[in-house]
Amino acid sequence: MSRTSTRRRWGGAYARLAALALLAGALLLAGGSPASAASTININPGNVPTTAANFTQDCDPNLGGGPFANEDVWVFNLPGNQDTTGVFQTITATFSTPTGDVTRTIPGPDSAIVNNLGTSKAWIRVPAGWTLTGATAVISGTADFFVLTHTCAASNPRVNPKLHLTKTGSPATGVKAGDVVTYTYTVTNQSTGTTDPITNITVTDNVVTGITCEDTSLAQGESTTCTGTYTVKSSDVKNGKIVNTAQASGLFLQQTVPSNQATFTVTTKPAPPKQVSLSIDKKARVDSDCRDKCANDGYAAKGDKIFYTYRVTNTGTVTITDVGVDDPKAGEVVCNSTTLARGTSTDCHAVEPYVVTKADVKAGKVVNTARATGRYDGRSVVSDPDTVTVCIRGGKYDHRHDGKHDKDGKHHKELPVTGDDSSVALSLGGGLLAAGGLLIGASRIRRKAGVQA
Template identity: 55%
Template sequence: MIETSARHRPGRLWTRLATFVLLTGALLVGAGAPAAAATTIEINQGNVPTTAANFTQNCDPNLGGGPYPNQDVWVFNLPGNPQTSGTFQSVTATFSTPTGNVTLTIPTDPNSAIVNDLGTSKAWIRTPAGWTLLNATAVISGTADFFVLTHTCAASSPEVNPRLTLTKTGSPASGLKVGDVVTYTYTVTNASTGTATPITAIAVTDDTVTGITCQATSLVPGQSTTCTGTYTVTEADVERGQIVNTAQATGRFGEQLVPSNEATFTVTTVTPKPKLTLTKTGSPAKGVKVGDVVTYTYTVTNESTGTTASITDIAVTDDTVTGITCEDTSLAPGESTTCTGTYTVTEADVERGQIVNTARASGEFREQTVYSNQATFTVTTKVARPGLSIDKKARVDTDCKDKCKNGDVAHKGDKIFYTYRVTNTGNVTITNVAVDDPTAGQVVCDRTTLAPGTSTDCHAVNPYVVTEADVKAGKVVNTARATGTYRYQNVVSSSVTVTVCVEEPHKKEHEKGNWNDKENDKENDKENGKGKGKDGLPVTGQSLTGALALGGGLLVAGGGLIGLSRIRREVNSSL
């Protein structure tokens, strides 16, 4: 029994070992091998772009079925050994449609699925008929480098719909000014469905842009082409502030004209800024006096921006100068014109000491009045110098004119008439002009206001009558001066003196003479042994000294005779 047991013991050991290996293998199979990392790959680029109708047809009921009215079926395949190439986890496909590009994902979008029980991994999706497959990518579990579009099932009776779409842009799109060039780009796409026939004779027209050219003029469904055209900004565009233009593409589908949608694009312009500038000068600019003429020169410049339009009706106004004329009255941007005007200096200007005047230019821009800056210029005048001068004359009215040889002298009782001429020797007007003559008394003048350089005549109201005192003095000395007012300032001239000689009518002719013959009188006095009275005035009658000497001698002689008579009487009495 023991031996028998010993012989069977190794067999049981091997049985147990085999059982352990089987259980371990089962566990490993149950757990599964580690999953391969997900990879994103692209479709074979030789398969795209395409429409379903233009690809290999196979309507498999296990892969989307078909054909369907107005629906296409697309079937994708991951080639190679599934154990190494892997399986589809998702497929993302981009289609061109009449309304734009559409991206669909298998298996998340409706009418799509991934099938892994038909050999290699496959995926399918149904779309509206006529769509164009542009590109596709897939996420897989294996190591395949690409996947393919294996076949399609085109719609059974698709509706043929030839169609073009158009988009449009412009550059630059803002801040444009006159003369700038805008380049417009047009993208034309064949969005036809239900057909693989191209649209030919592609062209673009624009209500503003001319000479548009396209890179391609024939497009199969899903294809696009670029067209370009240029436009130069005009003054009218800048006036409107923008350029809004509309374009449309056209083509031929057989004998049928196919128009696209209308595409509009807006370009904005700079805002026109009309501007005038003014500068001003005057000549002469200093030392002017009343009556001088100052010539003012004005330079007007159009400094507008954002426009080439002219500013018209150019004119200059000045708060002092009138009658200003301009060489040109219409200026384009950057142009200038010269305007001139004259002004005559007034006394008020001289009183102020300067002429400060301000001017401004104006013009019209699109029914809008444009004003320049204000330009001021200062001209200085000569300093105000008020001044008066006076000239005076005397006329003697005498009864001796017919009796005396020297009728230009006055005598007692004669009348002396005084006249005056007052002149404004300054550069400003003087008012309240009068003559101050204490001897003549009241004086009246023809005018009492004198402009620079003018004169007025004046006269004493009453004549002066020669007195006995004048006869004794031998002359009438009369001094006068002119007076006036300048801006509350008293103006007084230098004094002027007129002397009239006075004599007695009975004086001998050779002793006569006027006050201006004093030197001759002195010589005559020396020769005749005559003296003179105070101030050199001549003394009338015999020499006073001789008379006194003669009277004194007579008195002495008389006294001696009386004395001798008394002595003789006394002697005679004694005897």
């Protein structure tokens, strides 16, 4: 019994081991060998840049077919045995086009990866005339690079000569009259279906003249820079902006090729408002006959002469012409200069002195007002008035009674004291009289006291 039981136990163990082996084999068969790690490689640098028309031609129906009108077919290959070098997973190709760089990915629209032709291959169809400038591929395998194996260039491609223009200006904002704006124009040959250049390239602008270009002949995809300058005018500042339009043109064989129109706007800085104004500063000097008899105090008497002088200043922001002084009482006034630029001044004087009259003496003062005058842009310019008052000695006007300020608001000096002050004498006399009275009273009291004794 024991032998039979032992044999049964060993038989069960063998059965379990066999089941495990079968399961492991099934898993291996289902999963296959471990996958190789993915890596990214570059195209053979000797294959780029190139156009389809300039590469080896082979229009294979299994690899994109062709030829097609206005479309090129590109075919890539991963050299070597697929078991060792691997297969394509994706390819990213970069093309230069007339409108800029374009990136296309395989697989995708109009493209595919083919792995049943001995090695891993891929193809893509793009517009005719594009230039392949680079490519990378993600593969599973050990290859170091891949190649462009052949192309199928477009059949009878449509020839389309084309120029494109862009325009900028500097400075572009806040310009004022007299500033210089530099305009830069970029002209690009965006022709398709041809490799012939566009020549005799020029740029015209409805505002800017004398535009020059670095190159006047451009191959497909090439660009050139042109420049021109413009001096801002007062009318531009008044309009608030400068809007101008430019266009490039060239020759393709015997055909004139115009570009698009390019417009650029420069904004201007508003001109500050013009200020038109004059100011006047008037002074009076009294020439008195009593100079040797009394203090030279600036007061006048009948027959004295008053000499008036003026300083006229341009306080505005523009030049003023025909500058003069209007002073009816002083009469004719002459000025050293009759044209004043902004911030400048000129001195003027009355031709004849004013002679103090009996009426002036009665009034007690001579009040005289003057204004500066001039012209700007065909209209008159008049300053604010400036008034000078000269007091009259012995007249009705008395600064001691009427205050220290004249009616014109100007402060005048008090008349200096030239004689004895009577108020002091009166005070002294009063004091002496009071003291005398006290002494007399005291003496009477003493006498009365002596009599009673």
